[in-house]
Amino acid sequence: MRRGGLTEAEFENMFFLFAVAGNETLRNGIPGGLLTLLEHPAEFDRLRADPVLLDSAIEEMLRFWPLVMHFRRTATRDLTLGGRRIRAGEKVVVYHASANRDPAVFPDPDRFDIARTPNDHVSFGFGPHFCLGAHLARAQLRSVFRELLSWDVELVGTPRRLVSNFQNGLKHLPVRLRRRTSNR
Numbered sequence: 001m002r003r004g005g006l007t008e009a010e011f012e013n014m015f016f017l018f019a020v021a022g023n024e025t026l027r028n029g030i031p032g033g034l035l036t037l038l039e040h041p042a043e044f045d046r047l048r049a050d051p052v053l054l055d056s057a058i059e060e061m062l063r064f065w066p067l068v069m070h071f072r073r074t075a076t077r078d079l080t081l082g083g084r085r086i087r088a089g090e091k092v093v094v095y096h097a098s099a100n101r102d103p104a105v106f107p108d109p110d111r112f113d114i115a116r117t118p119n120d121h122v123s124f125g126f127g128p129h130f131c132l133g134a135h136l137a138r139a140q141l142r143s144v145f146r147e148l149l150s151w152d153v154e155l156v157g158t159p160r161r162l163v164s165n166f167q168n169g170l171k172h173l174p175v176r177l178r179r180r181t182s183n184r
């Protein structure tokens with residue numbers, strides 16, 4: 001059976017993709033972004049002092065902690081990329097994690113800078129399959145981290161990472177939260 005331009009199976013797959021793509025990513029992105037801030041306390045303080053940096057801070061968290069580490073593509077034509085010959089039909093793995101630290105694109109790429117501009121990270125991919133949920137993801141990250149700015153956050157244990165070469169995930173991030181009395 002068809003619904004609009006999609007077969008029933010394609011339609012069901014699309015909802016499955018929404019559920020997985022929208023869930024796994026943020027489930028890892030929120031603690032990943034928080035851990036990055038905790039590991040860079042001067043930048044966390046800077047964000048608290050100047051919350052107008054929230055949008056660029058979120059882009060930097062996404063660059064620094066890419067949630068989807070790689071995707072595979074199939075070359076549709078012969079080409080040379082970065083000096084390597086790739087033939088039509090060959091599989092190519094695109095490492096977002098690596099592209100996000102490319103020194104030719106990002107000055108001092110290993111520095112976490114919440115005001116980094118421009119910040120052309122590829123954590124949402126690129127091209128025709130650019131993440132459909134990027135705006136929703138950014139809105140969710142904004143609302144969580146805006147709220148977290150009113151809390152003191154303390155790491156009270158060892159973070160436990162997800163064992164995966166695909167998702168950059170955290171299984172466990174033990175933190176203690178205490179409501180801040182003022183915006184110091």
Ligand code: HEM
Pocket residue numbers: 017018019021022023025026029067068071122123124125126127128129130131132133134136137138
């Ligand atoms: C921070 C959170 C997220 C990250 C880092 C992320 C990352 C990605 C990446 C890397 C791709 C592949 C892009 C490519 O192939 O070039 C993608 C595709 C996609 N994402 Fe997200 N995503 C996030 C959140 C979401 C949310 C909240 C939704 C929807 C509820 C969503 C829905 C999708 C869909 C449907 C695609 C497939 C688009 C297509 O193939 O045309 N994502 N995402």
